[in-house]
Amino acid sequence: MTRARILVATAVVMALAVAVVAGIALYRRTLGLDRRGRETPEMIRQQIVALDTERTALRARLEDLVTRDPRLDGMPDTPVRVAVPTTLARHLVQRVIAGVADQVTLELRNIRVRRTGTVRRVVTLGTYDLKVSVDRVVARLRAGTPRLTFGSNRVAVALPLTVASGTGSATVDFTWDGRTIGGAVCGDMHITQPVTGSVVPRTYPLSGALDLTATDASILVRPRLPRLRVHVDVTPAPESLAAAQKILDDKRGLCGFVLDRVDVMGAVNRLIKRGFDVRVPTEKVKAMALPVGVEPTLLVRGEPVALGIRVGDLAITEHAIWLGAHVTVAIGNVASRAPMPR
Amino acid sequence: MLAIAGCDRAYDGGGDLRAQRVVLEREVEGLRAMVGRLERGEPMLPPNDVAVGVDEALVRELIVAQLPFATDVDRFHVQLTGADVQFRGSPTVQLQGRLQVRDQPDLTAAVTLFGALDDVRIDHASSTLEAAVAADHLTIAEATGFAQYLSGATIDEVARLVRLEISTKLPTVRIPVKVQQAIAFPAVTDGPVRMNGARMPLAVAVSQVVAARGRLWVSVSVTPGAFAPLDRPPSTTAGGRR
Numbered sequence: 021m022t023r024a025r026i027l028v029a030t031a032v033v034m035a036l037a038v039a040v041v042a043g044i045a046l047y048r049r050t051l052g053l054d055r056r057g058r059e060t061p062e063m064i065r066q067q068i069v070a071l072d073t074e075r076t077a078l079r080a081r082l083e084d085l086v087t088r089d090p091r092l093d094g095m096p097d098t099p100v101r102v103a104v105p106t107t108l109a110r111h112l113v114q115r116v117i118a119g120v121a122d123q124v125t126l127e128l129r130n131i132r133v134r135r136t137g138t139v140r141r142v143v144t145l146g147t148y149d150l151k152v153s154v155d156r157v158v159a160r161l162r163a164g165t166p167r168l169t170f171g172s173n174r175v176a177v178a179l180p181l182t183v184a185s186g187t188g189s190a191t192v193d194f195t196w197d198g199r200t201i202g203g204a205v206c207g208d209m210h211i212t213q214p215v216t217g218s219v220v221p222r223t224y225p226l227s228g229a230l231d232l233t234a235t236d237a238s239i240l241v242r243p244r245l246p247r248l249r250v251h252v253d254v255t256p257a258p259e260s261l262a263a264a265q266k267i268l269d270d271k272r273g274l275c276g277f278v279l280d281r282v283d284v285m286g287a288v289n290r291l292i293k294r295g296f297d298v299r300v301p302t303e304k305v306k307a308m309a310l311p312v313g314v315e316p317t318l319l320v321r322g323e324p325v326a327l328g329i330r331v332g333d334l335a336i337t338e339h340a341i342w343l344g345a346h347v348t349v350a351i352g353n354v355a356s357r358a359p360m361p362r
Numbered sequence: 363m364l365a366i367a368g369c370d371r372a373y374d375g376g377g378d379l380r381a382q383r384v385v386l387e388r389e390v391e392g393l394r395a396m397v398g399r400l401e402r403g404e405p406m407l408p409p410n411d412v413a414v415g416v417d418e419a420l421v422r423e424l425i426v427a428q429l430p431f432a433t434d435v436d437r438f439h440v441q442l443t444g445a446d447v448q449f450r451g452s453p454t455v456q457l458q459g460r461l462q463v464r465d466q467p468d469l470t471a472a473v474t475l476f477g478a479l480d481d482v483r484i485d486h487a488s489s490t491l492e493a494a495v496a497a498d499h500l501t502i503a504e505a506t507g508f509a510q511y512l513s514g515a516t517i518d519e520v521a522r523l524v525r526l527e528i529s530t531k532l533p534t535v536r537i538p539v540k541v542q543q544a545i546a547f548p549a550v551t552d553g554p555v556r557m558n559g560a561r562m563p564l565a566v567a568v569s570q571v572v573a574a575r576g577r578l579w580v581s582v583s584v585t586p587g588a589f590a591p592l593d594r595p596p597s598t599t600a601g602g603r604r
Contacts, residue, residue, distance in 0.1 A: 061379055083575065103412065108410055
């Protein structure tokens with residue numbers, strides 16, 4: 021080997037050595053291996069000991085504090101438990117009753133009343149046929165604030181229910197078939213006149229219970245309310261009555277005697293003021309699901325998988341409605357793996 | 363080169379120790395907060411919120427159901443096959459598996475990911491509770507082949523890289539509890555009593571998460587909105603996250 025080659029080789033080796041040293045320095049700097057204040061394992065061990073001691077003390081303290089929480093009374097001993105606070109259940113039920121009642125209307129259609137008769141004055145003057153047809157009465161309901169009482173595994177409910185407002189329309193149809201005797205008495209007559217009115221507000225007390233049942237997926241609230249019969253009163257609109265009366269007045273003349281005997285407007289008034297009884301089908305009020313429950317399927321790697329769910333009994337305490345459920349995940353052999361040591 | 367460069371006399375299982383510390387710190391932090399609240403006379407969970415409690419054994423089964431989870435990170439293939447869960451102050455999760463160098467299958471090691479359930483929320487689409495797994499630390503052990511000669515610092519660096527990459531890919535943990543975002547009432551159109559179809563939207567959101575005594579407690583605030591006809595979109599937007 022020539023001297024020049026030896027020099028070149030030496031230079032290459034030295035350059036490589038410098039590169040290696042620089043690389044190591046850069047690497048150690050990147051990882052922070054030489055920085056001041058770098059934590060030593062001993063420092064970390066001391067911190068772990070301190071943290072472990074604190075954790076033991078905190079766990080014991082927590083056990084003591086949690087067991088005193090009265091809100092946990094009635095909590096089921098199941099892997100999944102859901103507590104709906106009675107404050108929230110009350111708020112939701114109140115909002116639902118108020119909101120649903122506002123959407124409810126009582127609607128009556130096609131109620132017909134007919135009255136016929138003969139008017140005599142020494143001889144038969146004629147026959148009349150008075151028909152009052154209630155075309156439509158619509159009344160709106162409004163619920164007052166419900167009072168709910170939770171406890172002993174039941175919920176009692178009481179609320180005022182008001183037939184709040186509404187309108188009605190009817191048609192008065194009066195036919196007079198006069199027996200003309202020398203043209204001295206009232207001839208044939210036919211009057212048809214619409215009459216309108218408004219519903220008189222009236223409030224009814226309603227009390228019952230809410231049955232709570234647990235299904236696999238939710239907590240159902242089903243109202244148990246007694247049968248309710250409401251009375252819809254309608255007050256005829258004065259202008260509507262006046263219009264009908266005017267038509268009758270125009271027909272008076274020779275017919276005055278007949279109209280007085282039949283008392284068309286009196287009959288109309290009596291019919292309308294008698295009001296209408298309506299039975300509210302409380303048994304048809306649908307169950308409402310509280311908005312929380314166990315989901316029976318689970319998405320595993322993008323595929324829905326059915327879970328095994330066994331729902332326990334509900335517990336209703338002063339503080340909460342508790343739902344407990346046993347849930348099993350029957351996918352593979354997940355149950356065979358051992359839990360990590362405590 | 364990496365093995366030499368990473369060689370450090372002071373290195374003595376630093377990765378494992380840090381993992382232990384991270385898990386302990388998370389747990390102690392959770393315990394401090396909870397004990398503090400209870401000592402001040404505050405309830406464990408907001409008193410007007412729905413409380414959902416799930417045992418750690420069930421959550422472990424739910425996580426295991428999502429396994430094995432496999433992904434590639436840089437030159438490595440990671441497969442997680444086991445899980446352990448502890449709800450003692452914080453909802454800690456350990457995922458175990460193996461790491462393999464993709465182009466050298468004989469280089470393998472055991473990996474353990476230390477993390478915790480995080481970002482517990484209500485999924486809008488399914489209305490069910492779900493959570494992410496936050497990856498706090500990853501340890502590599504029982505290396506085989508050439509990998510056993512790597513320095514501790516180098517292994518720690520690989521672990522850090524794998525943890526950062528894998529944390530965004532871990533499957534969501536789904537908790538089989540449904541929280542509806544509305545209550546609907548169908549229309550009643552026959553008989554003397556009629557009702558328009560109505561819908562009451564509910565703004566639902568996870569308000570607090572507590573891990574205590576082997577259970578995960580999730581509190582969910584439920585705020586009813588204004589009733590609206592069924593054919594009209596609700597006026598209140600329900601929120602699932604906090």
